[in-house]
Amino acid sequence: MTSKPETTPDLSVVIPCYNEEAILWGAIEELHAGMVDLGRSFEILISENGSKDDTRAIAEKLSRAYAEVRALHSDEPNYGKALRRGIKAARGKFVLCEEIDLCDIDFHRRALEILDADGADFVVGSKAHPDANDERPPLRRTATLVINGMLRVLLGFKGTDTHGLKAFHRERVLDTVNRCVVDKDLFASELVIRAERYHLRVVEIPIVIHEKRPPSIHLFRRVPNVLKNLARLVWVVRIRSR
DSSP: OOOOOOOOOSEEEEEEESSOTTTHHHHHHHHHHHHHHHTSOEEEEEEEESOSSSHHHHHHHHHHHOTTEEEEEESSOOHHHHHHHHHHHOOSSEEEEOOTTTOOHHHHHHHHHHHHTTSOSEEEEESSSTTOEEOSOHHHHHHHHHHHHHHHHHHOOOSSOOSSOEEEEHHHHHHHHHHOOOOTTHHHHHHHHHHHHTTOOEEEEEOEEOOSSSOSSOHHHHHHHHHHHHHHHHIIIIISOO
């Protein structure tokens, strides 16, 4: 992990990264420029996890090139752990959870308007919102609808989406982060579901999804871990009521 002077920025952008050497530099350059345009102090945390390519080395170079960028590293390819680690390392008042293939400054701007006005504790960028524009392939759109349908039936989830862009008041949500028990893809879902269950004010806003590249992990390779963590989550939340 790169070491930077201890500061307290207004915004912390957390981005889990795995095998992203092809787009990482350009995506962070674009994101950095967009964050500068927002006119607020910020940091960008690249939470690299177990990459087999040059993602780790590029993240380190970016941290040297930009004072606002920090690079975190772990040896295990695990999206959930990488996201959790980034959130816990964040120093900003507000945390913005990004995806390296999206880097959606418009979402951040709209979410921050809500958070600044104290209109919510937690804002979710929903791909499945009626006003969203999801340009992903049909199979991936269907997978989103299926998993969110399962979360509604099995866990009482009330929204339309859990995975992807998020923004929240760090201090109000940190306890919820610490109570989450699953990792990999379903950590993001558990975080949103627990935020609802703990009566945080959760607001969904529609987003436009136009990815810069295909997913770094094949959809069907994710299924066993998703089902395993979903079963664990049902046990913990529904049966043990934790």
